[in-house]
Amino acid sequence: MKNLKKQDPQVYKAVLGEIKRQQEGMELIASENYVSEAVLEALGTVFTNKYSEGYPGRRYYGGQEYTDVVETLAIERTKKLFGAEHVNVQPLSGAPANMIAYSAVLKPGDKVLGMDLSHGGHLTHGHPVTLSAKVYNFVRYKTDASGKIDYKQLEEMAIKEKPQMILAGFSAYTRQLDYKKFQQIAKKVGAITMIDIAHIAGLIAGQAVPNPVPYFDIVTTTTHKTLRGPRGGMILCKKKYAEAIDKAAFPGFQGGPHMNNVAAKAVALGEALKPSFKTYAKQVIKNAKVLEVELMKYGFKIMFGGTDNHMVLVDVFGSKGVSGKEAEKALDKIGITVNKNMIPDDPRKPMDPSGVRIGVPAITTRGMKEKEVKMIANWINAAIESHDNDKVLKEIHRAVIGLCKKFPIYKNLR
Numbered sequence: 001m002k003n004l005k006k007q008d009p010q011v012y013k014a015v016l017g018e019i020k021r022q023q024e025g026m027e028l029i030a031s032e033n034y035v036s037e038a039v040l041e042a043l044g045t046v047f048t049n050k051y052s053e054g055y056p057g058r059r060y061y062g063g064q065e066y067t068d069v070v071e072t073l074a075i076e077r078t079k080k081l082f083g084a085e086h087v088n089v090q091p092l093s094g095a096p097a098n099m100i101a102y103s104a105v106l107k108p109g110d111k112v113l114g115m116d117l118s119h120g121g122h123l124t125h126g127h128p129v130t131l132s133a134k135v136y137n138f139v140r141y142k143t144d145a146s147g148k149i150d151y152k153q154l155e156e157m158a159i160k161e162k163p164q165m166i167l168a169g170f171s172a173y174t175r176q177l178d179y180k181k182f183q184q185i186a187k188k189v190g191a192i193t194m195i196d197i198a199h200i201a202g203l204i205a206g207q208a209v210p211n212p213v214p215y216f217d218i219v220t221t222t223t224h225k226t227l228r229g230p231r232g233g234m235i236l237c238k239k240k241y242a243e244a245i246d247k248a249a250f251p252g253f254q255g256g257p258h259m260n261n262v263a264a265k266a267v268a269l270g271e272a273l274k275p276s277f278k279t280y281a282k283q284v285i286k287n288a289k290v291l292e293v294e295l296m297k298y299g300f301k302i303m304f305g306g307t308d309n310h311m312v313l314v315d316v317f318g319s320k321g322v323s324g325k326e327a328e329k330a331l332d333k334i335g336i337t338v339n340k341n342m343i344p345d346d347p348r349k350p351m352d353p354s355g356v357r358i359g360v361p362a363i364t365t366r367g368m369k370e371k372e373v374k375m376i377a378n379w380i381n382a383a384i385e386s387h388d389n390d391k392v393l394k395e396i397h398r399a400v401i402g403l404c405k406k407f408p409i410y411k412n413l414r
């Protein structure tokens with residue numbers, strides 16, 4: 001970064017600080033990951049200068065011989081990874097991808113069955129504070145006492161509500177969804193099926209969890225979580241919806257795509273096609289399972305009865321009498337980053353809920369395995385139990401930094 005260093009020391013210093021923070025911190029936020037240096041390089045290319053409204057071979061501006069190359073690569077790699085009939089790689093992120101997908105196939109006022117936020121759904125799946133909830137009529141389904149989606153109840157709800165769309169997918173739910181059941185229920189009531197795989201896209205690409213693409217009309221995702229790409233979104237769909245999706249993305253919702261970002265998506269998708277990505281995805285699942293088992297041994301209550309993916313949702317207040325906010329703060333002090341999170345039907349407020357969400361995609365990218373996860377679970381327990389003892393927290397912090405240094409990232413960045 002020699003030019004940045006010379007020209008803008010303030011920004012340069014902040015970048016250096018962030019590199020150090022990422023190197024020395026234990027990143028356990030379930031939606032974060034470390035991209036490769038090749039992805040970082042693609043993000044920093046001259047593609048950022050280019051306007052390329054439209055799609056490969058049919059653009060509104062000239063000079064598209066190279067943008068067409070990277071966008072086509074990203075599309076074809078996604079098709080190959082997920083077996084998708086049609087792919088749009090232009091959504092700027094996950095939230096716009098969802099808005100584009102809704103607007104492609106719904107009219108304002110249409111009804112959508114989506115998963116409740118406190119039961120693991122996402123804000124953009126119909127939370128009242130969002131634009132989507134102002135435009136469409138969301139009705140929310142929940143998990144039952146065992147932590148599973150009650151498909152019988154979902155079917156009864158679908159028959160009663162007659163939604164135009166049934167939406168699956170989540171941000172904090174940890175169990176495997178029954179894709180076929182969603183498909184069958186939607187068919188019964190004539191609804192379109194959509195799934196948001198933002199959290200598990202990398203696990204699907206790495207064949208560590210089942211692929212929903214054959215079962216759903218529309219699939220939205222982010223590219224920056226388990227898929228380990230740049231920040232961004234994508235929409236995969238059946239051929240039948242291809243034209244509607246493309247038109248809804250541009251000109252319907254967005255202007256020019258961010259081509260540096262599309263180039264970086266292509267690079268990340270290329271990485272996901274390699275055999276080593278399968279090993280990564282399988283290790284993510286193994287690490288999450290060890291985290292679940294270890295935290296349970298320490299007396300933590302794991303929501304939804306356990307995990308089948310890359311994260312666990314822990315009821316820290318119910319288990320240890322420490323709120324999600326206090327737990328997040330204590331873990332911050334030992335250099336472990338997590339996020340406070342609502343648990344199903346949380347009796348506490350969203351800004352200080354009962355739970356924390358803990359995910360392992362980023363530490364798995366660093367090469368950490370079962371042995372390290374056991375150490376991390378031990379530190380998490382110790383920090384939460386000693387959340388008001390700064391001396392103990394400081395000691396654990398030193399140990400956390402020590403382990404991070406054994407699994408270095410971004411050694412060549414400066």
Ligand SMILES: Cc1ncc(COP(=O)(O)O)c(C=O)c1O
Pocket residue numbers: 031093094095096098122124169170171196197198199222232
């Ligand atoms: C399931 C799901 N969908 C959509 C989004 C929104 O993605 P973005 O933050 O890229 O807009 C998220 C982000 O956390 C998510 O978890």
